[in-house]
Amino acid sequence: MGIVVQKYGGSSLADADAIKRVARRIVDVKKSGHDVVVAVSAMGDTTDDLLDLANGVSPLPPAREMDMLLTAGERISMALVAMAISDLGYTARSFTGSQAGVITDSVHGKAKIIDVTPGRITQAIGEGHIVIVAGFQGVSADTKEITTLGRGGTDTTAVALAAALEADVCEIYTDVDGVFTADPRIVPTARKLAGVSYEEMLELAACGSKILHLRCVEYGRRYGIPIHVRSSFSQLQGTWVMSDPGLDGPEEETMEQPIIAGVAHDVSEAKITVVGVPDKVGEAARIFEALADAQINLDMIVQNISAAATSLTDISFTLPRTDGQTAMTALARIQAEVGYDKLLYDDKIGKVSLIGAGMRSHPGITSKFFGALASAGVNIGMISTSEIRISVIVDESSVGDAVRATHTAFDLDADEVEAVVYGGTGR
């Protein structure tokens, strides 16, 4: 049989009992004849506890030492999981990111995996061991320093290992049963998706769904690794993220790809409007250059003429709220140079996105979406689209109504409540 890669997050490893439950799941897969490689996050609140310790000794800890500190978290959980497996009569070997051959660039705190050289893993598998790998961490190719991959990094570790080991599947265990058509806290009748394409999952992740990290999905798509998102608290089938889930989903009957995968929302963004920009070549470029210099990632950008009689224009864009202050400062610095009138800042906004690979071949999606929002009394602030996504900016207070109305308009509601949230949220 082939190799199964699994990932367990912090909420699945909250305490000794949880670790023993995870060990039993792992051993069950081994018993069924597969080789098993597991990426683990730090236990429960470990990462937050370590951050507290760091803040206790230094208000601005060096990134290199922060990575050294945080990587202790996965070291602890992986050793404990290996011990629990041993207690069940199977042998396990734990490896740090560095030992597992997770090679990254050298950007501490948000390193990117550039290669995986799993020699020690394949040797341990060959010797019959179950392999446990510390998620979220690696070692830099040039400086040989310990690095971390940033939030959600263990998902990425798991998929990267699956790719390097040519695994049959990468199972991402979490505290919900899979990917839903909307956040069940906002839409109680949200349905669990049996399958979703990489492209749809990328759009869902980019638009506020927190179930899988963006880079993990990108990695899965690039190497064609089927990702099975499921709960570590139940035995239910979860959601398969793969190339063509409608036709190949291993559990579902063959069926047409559904038009809409789901409705995502995101209330982590703010909107800045630069009012009264002279409508000349190069002015907009100067504004975005200043924002790029300040290392700010923009999301949606809209330019519109503010008044027909003048030669002035307004430029609006959205960005992470956490970057709001930095962006306002960077823009204020170029006011004289660009000659704009004023800046408006609004962080009481939310983004609602309709996502579905089917929408490229189905006309009328946009009008049905906007119609649903209008019926719910939701005002649209900004619009952006891709081939498989339509996003709108609305008032933050309207986000719930907008998501529910859209979910209903596209017949996504389940007959009964399907979603169960089993625990907290891990890394």
Add this chain to the structure above:
Amino acid sequence: MGIVVQKYGGSSLADADAIKRVARRIVDVKKSGHDVVVAVSAMGDTTDDLLDLANGVSPLPPAREMDMLLTAGERISMALVAMAISDLGYTARSFTGSQAGVITDSVHGKAKIIDVTPGRITQAIGEGHIVIVAGFQGVSADTKEITTLGRGGTDTTAVALAAALEADVCEIYTDVDGVFTADPRIVPTARKLAGVSYEEMLELAACGSKILHLRCVEYGRRYGIPIHVRSSFSQLQGTWVMSDPGLDGPEEETMEQPIIAGVAHDVSEAKITVVGVPDKVGEAARIFEALADAQINLDMIVQNISAAATSLTDISFTLPRTDGQTAMTALARIQAEVGYDKLLYDDKIGKVSLIGAGMRSHPGITSKFFGALASAGVNIGMISTSEIRISVIVDESSVGDAVRATHTAFDLDADEVEAVVYGGTGR
């Protein structure tokens, strides 16, 4: 100026304030013009907490995974110390045992250092950084597995680094002001020693003094590294452990080596007597072979004829109490073969040792020692001697009286109480 190696134990790193205080001490040495390399233990109770976690998932965790788990402790403390140094405006680089080039054999849980290849340390020093190294850990030469050095291992790490880096001194920071002529909890008037020879310190460590680990002193002696044992809670000079402390002690005036270094005691041993062993060639050897096969380290051994009329002998020996059950089982197994009469087990014993390099050239030490014990009403059970040590086994309940009487008889009492114990005990 040269390189100073320092070691801080868990009680010196108990919390954020303690870590900041340690960071200030380190920076002070750097400011004075030295390069500084620091070996750290895990913070306060971290190791015990990790052991509790391990016991929570498995009653008998594999040693490899236990080492992987426990080494997280020093990783946390070294990163925090580096951060606290950075906060004082100096740069620090932390390194795991593996990164620091601490190469060991592959005996998990009590590995021995076989080499130190400090390339990354010397590079970091050359770049002007303060270097923080995780104590207690290394990487095995052949299997490249993470190992730990056993209890007191961070002392050994520090001295091994000092030897590899050809440091001027290895400062061992602890929670007492130095090495005392007796345990101040038993003899309140114990005096702090300004200097003590490696040989005396080895005997003190072997006979129950817990201030320095035996292997650390052995390492220091082999490479001629002066070890300065002192408190991290005061600025007092501590005790210098070196080749000829009486003549070269850097703080004391030139003086004759004192006759007696101190009185040590140990209540961790038990005594086993094999009664009625046939007095034939090979019978004793068979007994000690059985004990060696059971991996038991013996301390004192005494053989005496039990009754002149018979050809039987009794063999008594002491061993760690923790090995008592194993030894009794191993001996019971060979009773028929050896044909001894019975086994006696006594764990209500204590060992009191008088140690001093001066005693080899001073006759009358033994008689004065035994006279002091007799005056205090202490009965002697067993005796063993080396050139610079006399040890006796007494009833456990007599240990305090024996130590105090000996301390007074050899004029070791100070005029006032010198010892301050500042905190708990670290690894």
